[in-house]
Amino acid sequence: MASSRALQRTAQAWCLNTTQHLEMDPVLAEAFAAILDHEWSQPLLGNATNAQLLEELKVRIEVHWSLDYKTTGRDEDYVPATDSANSLPIPPGSPSH
Secondary structure, three states, rough: OOOHHHHHHHHHHHHHOOOOOOOHHHHHHHHHHHHHHHHHHHOHHHHHHHHHHHHHHHHHHHHHHOOOOOOOOHHHHHHOOOOOOEEOOOOOOOOOO
């Protein structure tokens, strides 16, 4: 059974201008609320363990080859740092080299 908080948030989907004309489906609402509860139960980086943080950094370094990225915000807000001391060298043979 989904939490009342998740059910309330799910019910808001039928209160939008674009969806208020639709009849609420209680079975679908319950399913979405259960999904929300599951997502909300997952650890965020703000309360992650050291191992989770290190794994996240490892993946980001493998993907970006740099520590000059924002962890929040929109992609268009990304501004590379100008301090080369914070950048990792791009290995020879990598797609960006």
